[in-house]
Amino acid sequence: xxxxxxxxxxxxxxxxxxxxxxxxxxxxxxxxxxxxxxxxxxxxxxxxxxxxxxxxxxxxxxxxxxxxxxxxxxxxxxxxxxxxxxxxxxxxxxxxxxxxxxxxxxxxxxxxxxxxxxxxxxxxxxxxxxxxxxxxxxxxxxxxxxxxxxxxxxxxxxxxxxxxxxxxxxxxxxxxxxxxxxxxxxxxxxxxxxxxxxxxxxxxxxxxxxxxxxxxxxxxxxxxxxxxxxxxxxxxxxxxxxxxxxxxxxxxxxxxxxxxxxxxxxxxxxxxxxxxxxxxxxxxxxxxxxxxxxxxxxxxxxxxxxxxxxxxxxxxxxxxxxxxxxxxxxxxxxxxxxxxxxxxxxxxxxxxxxxxxxxxxxxxxxx
Amino acid sequence: xxxxxxxxxxxxxxxxxxxxxxxxxxxxxxxxxxxxxxxxxxxxxxxxxxxxxxxxxxxxxxxxxxxxxxxxxxxxxxxxxxxxxxxxxxxxxxxxxxxxxxxxxxxxxxxxxxxxxxxxxxxxxxxxxxxxxxxxxxxxxxxxxxxxxxxxxxxxxxxxxxxxxxxxxxxxxxxxxxxxxxxxxxxxxxxxxxxxxxxxxxxxxxxxxxxxxxxxxxxxxxxxxxxxxxxxxxxxxxxxxxxxxxxxxxxxxxxxxxxxxxxxxxxxxxxxxxxxxxxxxxxxxxxxxxxxxxxxxxxxxxxxxxxxxxxxxxxxxxxxxxxxxxxxxxxxxxxxxxxxxxxxxxxxxxxxxxxxxxxxxxxxxxxxxxxxxxxxxxxxxxxxxxxxxxxxxxxxxxxxxxxxxxxxxxxxxxxxxxxxxxxxxxxxxxxxxxxxxxxxxxxxxxxxxxxxxxxxxxxxxxxxxxxxxxxxxxxxxxxxxxxxxxxxxxxxxxxxxxxxxxxxxxxxxxxxxxx
Numbered sequence: 075x076x077x078x079x080x081x082x083x084x085x086x087x088x089x090x091x092x093x094x095x096x097x098x099x100x101x102x103x104x105x106x107x108x109x110x111x112x113x114x115x116x117x118x119x120x121x122x123x124x125x126x127x128x129x130x131x132x133x134x135x136x137x138x139x140x141x142x143x144x145x146x147x148x149x150x151x152x153x154x155x156x157x158x159x160x161x162x163x164x165x166x167x168x169x170x171x172x173x174x175x176x177x178x179x180x181x182x183x184x185x186x187x188x189x190x191x192x193x194x195x196x197x198x199x200x201x202x203x204x205x206x207x208x209x210x211x212x213x214x215x216x217x218x219x220x221x222x223x224x225x226x227x228x229x230x231x232x233x234x235x236x237x238x239x240x241x242x243x244x245x246x247x248x249x250x251x252x253x254x255x256x257x258x259x260x261x262x263x264x265x266x267x268x269x270x271x272x273x274x275x276x277x278x279x280x281x282x283x284x285x286x287x288x289x290x291x292x293x294x295x296x297x298x299x300x301x302x303x304x305x306x307x308x309x310x311x312x313x314x315x316x317x318x319x320x321x322x323x324x325x326x327x328x329x330x331x332x333x334x335x336x337x338x339x340x341x342x343x344x345x346x347x348x349x350x351x352x353x354x355x356x357x358x359x360x361x362x363x364x365x366x367x368x369x370x371x372x373x374x375x376x377x378x379x380x381x382x383x384x385x386x387x388x389x390x391x392x393x394x395x396x397x398x399x400x401x402x403x404x405x406x407x408x409x410x411x412x413x414x415x416x417x418x419x420x421x422x423x424x425x426x427x428x429x430x431x432x433x434x435x436x437x438x439x440x441x
Numbered sequence: 442x443x444x445x446x447x448x449x450x451x452x453x454x455x456x457x458x459x460x461x462x463x464x465x466x467x468x469x470x471x472x473x474x475x476x477x478x479x480x481x482x483x484x485x486x487x488x489x490x491x492x493x494x495x496x497x498x499x500x501x502x503x504x505x506x507x508x509x510x511x512x513x514x515x516x517x518x519x520x521x522x523x524x525x526x527x528x529x530x531x532x533x534x535x536x537x538x539x540x541x542x543x544x545x546x547x548x549x550x551x552x553x554x555x556x557x558x559x560x561x562x563x564x565x566x567x568x569x570x571x572x573x574x575x576x577x578x579x580x581x582x583x584x585x586x587x588x589x590x591x592x593x594x595x596x597x598x599x600x601x602x603x604x605x606x607x608x609x610x611x612x613x614x615x616x617x618x619x620x621x622x623x624x625x626x627x628x629x630x631x632x633x634x635x636x637x638x639x640x641x642x643x644x645x646x647x648x649x650x651x652x653x654x655x656x657x658x659x660x661x662x663x664x665x666x667x668x669x670x671x672x673x674x675x676x677x678x679x680x681x682x683x684x685x686x687x688x689x690x691x692x693x694x695x696x697x698x699x700x701x702x703x704x705x706x707x708x709x710x711x712x713x714x715x716x717x718x719x720x721x722x723x724x725x726x727x728x729x730x731x732x733x734x735x736x737x738x739x740x741x742x743x744x745x746x747x748x749x750x751x752x753x754x755x756x757x758x759x760x761x762x763x764x765x766x767x768x769x770x771x772x773x774x775x776x777x778x779x780x781x782x783x784x785x786x787x788x789x790x791x792x793x794x795x796x797x798x799x800x801x802x803x804x805x806x807x808x809x810x811x812x813x814x815x816x817x818x819x820x821x822x823x824x825x826x827x828x829x830x831x832x833x834x835x836x837x838x839x840x841x842x843x844x845x846x847x848x849x850x851x852x853x854x855x856x857x858x859x860x861x862x863x864x865x866x867x868x869x870x871x872x873x874x875x876x877x878x879x880x881x882x883x884x885x886x887x888x889x890x891x892x893x894x895x896x897x898x899x900x901x902x903x904x905x906x907x908x909x910x911x912x913x914x915x916x917x918x919x920x921x922x923x924x925x926x927x928x929x930x931x932x933x934x935x936x937x938x939x940x941x942x943x944x945x946x947x948x949x950x951x952x953x954x955x956x
Contacts, residue, residue: 084458306817308810315801318790325750325779325787326801327770 083429090427095380098426102419103392109419110412124408131402132395137283140271144285144356146387146394148173148365150293151348152372153379153386154300155210159341160376161304162317166338168217168232169345170369171239172210176346177353178243179209181360184262185251191263198266199288202350210346211339213239218338222331228338236369247360258361268355289351294387296344301383303340313337345369366397378420392416446509448473448604448635449494449525454503456489463489465659466503471604476626476636478650478668480643480680486659487639488530491606494637495527496520507604526597527606530874531785532589536582540564540575544596567595572625583711585737587618594625605629606637609874611645614902617735617940623649643676655679680877689884689909692892696912697726700896701747701865706755706765708742716742718920719755724865729887729897731911731928733904735940739920740900741782744869747898748772748779759865773802778863780854780871782900784847788854791843795835796824798842799857831856832882848879855886866890869900884910904936918942 111121132142152169159166180202182188189201213235220226244257251259268288275282304310316323316333324330352364375393379385393413400409425431449471456464463486471477481487492498494505496514505512507523514520517527534543541557541564551560561577568574573591581589590610597605607626611619626636626649640646646653647668655663655676662679701724710716716739724730734740745751749764749772757765759775772779781787789798800820804810808819824838833852835845842850851871858866868887872880887910891897901907907914908928915925916939924945926936935948 306814308804308813308815311797311800311804311815314793314797315790318792319786321787322790322801325748325769325781327749327768327773329768329770 080434082432082434083425084432086428086430095427098423099380099385099420102423103416106412106416106419110408110415113411114408124403127403128395128399132398136280137285138398140284140286141398142391142395143290144287144394145397146390147287147289147293147355148348148352148368149371149375149390149393150290150387151296151351152345152368153375153390154293154296154383155341155344155348156372156376157379157381157383157386158300158304158313158344159337161381162313162333162337164218164221164334164337164341165229166214166217166232166341167229167373168213168235168369169341169348169372170365170367171232171236172213172342172345173349173352173365173369174236174239174243175209175213175342176206176349177209177360177364178239178246178349179212179346180206180350181259181262181353184266185259185360191265193265195265195269199268199354202266202354203292203347206346206350207343208346210342210344210349212342213346214338214340214342215335218335221338222334243360244362247362251360253359259359262354262358266354267358268351270355287351287355289355292347292351293390296347297383297387300344304383309333309336345372374417378417445473446506447471448508449637450506450509451490451494452504452506454490454493454505455501456486456493456498457501463659464493464500464656467656467659467661468664469654469661470665471635471637472652473635474630474633475651476630476638476649477665478646478653479637479639479656480646480653480676481656485656485680487656488608490656491527491608491637491639494520495525495606497527521600521602524601524603525606526600526602526604528590528593528597528608528610530608532593534581534589534592537580539578539580540584540592540595541577543581543592544599548600564595564599567599571595571598571628572621587614587736590614602634604635604637606639608639610638611640611642614736617937619645643680646676647671689881689888691888691910694727694892696728697894699723699725700760701898702756702758703743703747704756704758706743706746706753706757708739708746708751708753710739710742716920717746717753720917720920720922722915722922722925724896724898726896727891727894728912729891729899729910731907731914732898732900732917733907733914733936733940734902734917736902738917740902740917741869742920743917744779744782744867744898744900747865747867748777773861776861776864778858778861778866780851780858780866780868782869782873784850784854789842789850792841794824795828795833795838795840795842795845795853796820798853799824799827799838802857802861827853827856827860831886848875848882851875851879851883855883859886859890863890863895865896865898867898867900870902871899872901872903872906880906916940916945 111125114121114124131138133139152173155169155172156166183198183201183205184191188205189197217228217231217235220231221228247257247259253260270287271281271284304313312323312328312333315326316328316330320330348368349364353360357364371393375386375389379389396409396413400406403409447470449469451467451469454464454467454469467486467490469490479487479491489498493500496517496519499514507525512523535546538546541561544564545551545560564577573595575584575588575591581592584592610622614622626638630636638646638650650668652665653663653668653671653676654661654665657680704721706717706720707715708717720739720743722730732740732743742751746753747757747764749767749769753765755765756763759777762775764772764775785791790801800809800823804815804820809816809823821838827833828835828838831852833856834849842853845853855871866887871887872883875883884906887897887899899907899910911928913925914928914931914936916923916936918940919942923939923943926945938948939945
């Protein structure tokens with residue numbers, strides 16, 4: 075290789091300015107759109123038209139934007155669930171199962187019923203939220219306990235518990251609660267539906283067709299809560315310390331066993347809340363395949379957001395848009411293509427955060 | 442006949458890092474069959490220069506010749522192919538693999554089948570040749586630091602290194618082991634190998650090296666001078682550019698009440714073997730109680746038992762409070778501070794800021810924590826105060842400690858441990874691997890604590906440090922205390938005998954028997 079210049083990667087030895095991660099994130103998403111456009115162009119497509127279509131289908135009008143937000147809602151919550159666990163380097167890949175358990179426990183409120191069905195809406199929904207969190211937390215507790223007490227690898231246990239949770243749900247909806255033989259429970263009473271903006275269309279005309287439901291508020295609130303826990307609370311400091319160096323944490327007198335269990339439960343509760351939000355706000359019944367793999371997408375979202383709770387919200391909206399676009403644009407693979415390229419770009423942009431890239435002229439003396 | 446070329450000739454080497462000129466036109470030569478010492482303070486650019494020679498970094502400009510031939514290294518493999526092997530200060534070993542597996546790692550032979558028995562024997566033969574003993578079947582994590590270093594040296598020898606670079610090899614060794622290492626180095630040189638010995642320990646350099654090159658802030662201050670005719674004071678001056686005070690001032694003072702009382706302490710090491718076989722001693726207020734011994738004789742375990750990190754049998758009383766088998770948080774509550782042996786792996790959280798590292802032990806209490814939240818601005822103020830008071834060099838308290846030098850990181854840890862107003866400080870190797878200036882700063886801080894009336898348990902493998910700081914010294918061998926001596930009256934020879942397993946009361950008899 076005899077170039078007149080050298081490209082050099084130099085390790086950044088001092089702290090990055092705050093705007094650098096933002097710049098690289100925005101830059102890599104933009105680049106991903108450009109590259110996707112080029113691929114479409116090479117394939118004889120019209121990238122600008124597709125882009126316009128994409129925009130119209132996702133952010134173009136209030137109803138489509140609302141669709142995007144509805145899809146983003148569970149993603150925000152599972153993304154936060156993964157963020158919390160990953161901060162402590164607990165590899166919880168069981169958000170999917172915790173999501174299903176949250177949905178199941180929330181449904182119990184209506185199906186058992188735990189509170190009288192003619193209770194006021196806030197009682198029903200409040201109980202569903204609490205039960206959803208409990209369901210997810212229980213599903214986080216088992217792998218957390220096994221990890222803390224016996225050092226059982228949480229990746230394996232959380233992964234396997236996903237299938238247990240899905241099959242557990244199936245048992246109830248195929249058999250016990252099946253609605254006339256269909257693989258779903260009967261529809262929940264309206265009082266157990268999370269309020270949607272569309273419900274107020276009679277009073278406010280502008281809201282008609284806006285399907286955004288209470289879940290999105292829960293998602294935002296959860297993001298705020300997770301940020302506060304991680305950045306401002308004493309527990310968050312402990313989570314970060316254990317995550318960075320468990321030996322130092324032990325030396326500083328932290329109870330690592332207890333924290334592993336608590337963090338797994340907190341993570342599970344957030345994922346469970348996502349499950350509750352889906353059954354209460356979108357499908358309004360417990361049924362098969364309420365999640366098209368949200369729990370796994372949550373892992374990707376947490377990473378793309380660099381474990382920042384607010385970035386989780388933004389990334390979730392982007393992914394929500396990609397899901398909606400995949401439904402609208404034919405072939406639907408275009409959205410997948412875009413999603414894949416975004417992932418590549420964001421992950422490789424990490425190099426820019428850790429290294430400075432300099433182009434230097436080769437000095438003839440050394441040749 | 443023309444002059445024999447140097448084994449290594451580095452000319453006009455410039456190494457530039459972002460914002461730092463690590464090496465500024467450095468010249469360095471190594472003759473075949475010599476030990477060449479490379480001396481300099483931490484951050485003087487010694488390791489950087491050698492990382493270039495071993496293929497880890499590339500120089501910005503300048504030429505390198507090996508055996509008279511110009512070379513361009515793109516990776517450590519290129520350097521190894523030219524017979525250059527480096528033993529790094531921070532070991533590059535896989536903890537969960539055996540000694541033999543680590544030595545073979547990355548080699549093309551054996552290709553697929555590992556005949557462990559044969560390979561272990563091969564490693565044993567290599568060990569016999571150079572006198573570097575370590576069980577080939579042991580896992581790395583089970584070994585003491587000194588043993589791990591031997592594995593690193595074996596690794597380069599196994600790769601057929603002709604030129605060995607030892608990056609501060611003695612920093613981790615006990616006196617006995619240092620002597621062994623020097624014998625090993627001599628025998629290596631006798632067998633035609635050449636050694637570059639990076640150090641900042643002047644007395645060792647004087648004993649073992651043939652020639653010396655001194656670096657100060659990236660510039661050569663002495664180039665390849667013969668060691669004969671150099672005295673320690675002169676070397677120190679070349680290194681730091683000023684006169685170094687070798688022994689810190691220690692005031693005479695009477696120790697107070699007993700703070701720490703250890704009775705019949707027994708504990709196991711990481712391999713599940715007895716590390717402590719009934720250790721008893723007291724440490725009083727305003728007293729520095731030193732523990733001397735060859736590494737791996739139970740010193741680390743004593744510190745871990747007292748600070749709650751290791752299960753123990755027997756009794757550890759701190760101000761009348763039983764702490765054997767207690768948790769680390771109980772020890773912290775009993776006002777025990779701990780300066781751990783490994784400041785990277787135990788003492789700090791590398792990716793967290795200076796602030797987060799300084800509040801590690803006080804984040805639960807006012808004014809930083811109130812049980813639920815952490816007051817970020819109070820935490821920052823606290824960290825700033827410590828940064829100024831302890832002269833920690835860093836751009837700000839937001840800097841992640843991974844970016845700090847060893848000396849500054851140790852100051853962060855010391856600041857945290859001392860500022861908690863401790864009753865007892867357990868300091869393990871507090872100055873290991875630091876430069877002269879930082880050592881002096883750390884030792885002065887410890888002595889100031891002694892004057893304040895704090896009880897200090899000082900575990901060190903530097904006899905010089907133990908002698909200049911301690912009021913009493915216990916010598917430990919194989920998990921038992923051989924005797925407690927007064928550094929003012931004891932001679933080094935007796936300490937040496939005790940470190941190798943002779944009890945204090947038997948030393949007198951031995952001397953009589955031999956005369």
